[in-house]
Amino acid sequence: MAVDREKLLGMYTTMVTIRQFEGRVAELFATGKIPGFVHLYIGEEAxxxxxxxxxxxxxxxxxxxxxxxxxxxxxxxxRLMMAELFGKRTGYCKGKGGSMHIADVELGILGANGIVGGGPPIAAGAALSARYRGTDQVVACFFGDGAANQGTFHEAANLAAIWKLPVVFVCENNHYGISLHQGKHMAVADVADRARAYDMPGVAVDGMDVMAVYEAAGEAVKRARAGDGPSLIECKTYRFRGHFEGDPEVYRSRDEVAEWQKRDPIATFRARLLEMQVLTEDKVRAIDEAARARIDEAVSFAEGSPLPEFEELFEDVYA
Ligand SMILES: Cc1ncc(C[n+]2csc(CCOP(=O)(O)OP(=O)(O)O)c2C)c(N)n1
Ligand SMILES: [Mg+2]
Structure with missing residues (x-):
């Protein structure tokens, strides 16, 4: 598939930015600067x-x-996400939500979610709203292999299919639900097979290969935007860090992690772009440095921001 240079560089930059953000969060969490709980995306950036x-x-x-x-x-x-992780008033949820409740409705980001399988019904609802309003907006619904066993996923998939809603269900199959390997929590090898139950297209792709994901997502988004209904894309991927920061990871071997790390999605994409001469070594360094500067700025912003005042405790609290 021919993809223009700017798009390729943009995707590479996004992956590097995510990696740097998450790497910094790991350090800040370990030093006690970030309270609460964090689950990192390192390894799944593609x-x-x-x-x-x-x-x-x-x-x-x-x-x-x-x-x-x-x-x-x-x-x-x-910056706003980092401030939220620090519990600061300038954060996305004024410091009251933390990692699992970050949303930016202006950008269509309908929220992180601490409820496993909480996203699919929201995605179906947002897609129904787009239909009512007569727009061609689409909804991408990210969820894990563990979440693929929740009733909420199946109910949302069924409704999206019967009403031909513009949803792209994206299963991030990192092969574990906390400590439980997929083989112990799911009877099928491919989550994509579940699409057949809802008469929607289902494909399994290499989730460590951003181009494979891009290609599959292109088809699914096109279909959703044209009013032809939902699709399911299963991306086979792996998280390089524990389920959460601090996870002792007794349920998997270091060898298994090392095997997957050989297929690091950023390293392989970089090698490919260097070979295609879309990237040069200088450009690689420049992208790294720019991402680092962006994350440095986010940390300074978070560190320099105030905590919420005690009097604000019950503001914006709905339940
Ligand atoms: C409804 C619900 N059940 C259980 C949990 C506890 N829990 C948190 S993460 C998780 C595993 C999720 O696995 P998966 O969907 O594969 O996502 P991953 O962590 O691998 O990205 C569970 C069971 C929860 N948060 N919500
Ligand atoms: Mg998982």
Whole structure:
């Protein structure tokens, strides 16, 4: 598939930015600067990037508890996300939401979600709203292999199919639900096979290859935008860090992690772009440095921001 140079560089930059953001969060969490709980996306960057590269600003995404990469790929502001992780008043949710509740409705980012499988019904609802309003907006719904076993996914998939809603269901199959390997929590090898139950197209792609994700997502987004209904894309991927920061990871071997790391989505894409002469070594360094500067700025912004005042405790709290 011919993809223009700017698009390729844009996707590479997004993946590097996600990696740098997450790497910095890991350090800050380890030093106690970030409170709460964080689930990092390192290793899975190709998925959010390849899908969101097809989305317009007015399209929607629903995210998960592992949502920082989705937000960056959809054009969210790392400064506001970092401030939120620090619990600061300048953050996306005024410091009251933390990692699992970050949203930017202006950008169609309908929220990270601490409820596994919480995204699909929201995605179906947003898609129904687009239909009612007569727009051609589409919704990309990210969810995990664990979430693919939740009733919410099946209900949303069924409704989206019967009503031909513009949803692209994107299963990020990193092969684990916390410590449970896919083989122990799911009878099928391919989540994509579940699409047949809802009479929608289902494909399994290499989620470590951003071009494979981009290609599959292109078809699905086109179909959704044309009013032809939902699709399911299963991206086979792997998280390089624990389920959460601090996970002792006793359920998998270091060898298994090392095998997947050989297929690092950023390293392989970089090698390909160097070979295609879309990237040069100088450009690689420049992209790295620019991403680092962006994340440095996000950290300074977060560190320099105030905590919410005690009097604000019950503001914006709905339940
Ligand atoms: C409804 C619900 N059940 C259980 C949990 C606890 N929990 C948090 S993450 C997780 C596993 C999710 O696995 P998956 O969907 O594969 O996402 P991944 O963490 O691998 O990205 C579970 C069971 C939860 N947050 N919500
Ligand atoms: Mg998983």
């Amino acid at each position: 998925v959010a990037t390849g899908v969101c590269a097809h989305l317009r600003r007015d399209d929607f995404i629903t995210s998960t508890h592992r949502g920082h990469g989705h937000l960056i790929a959809k054009g969210g502001d790392p």
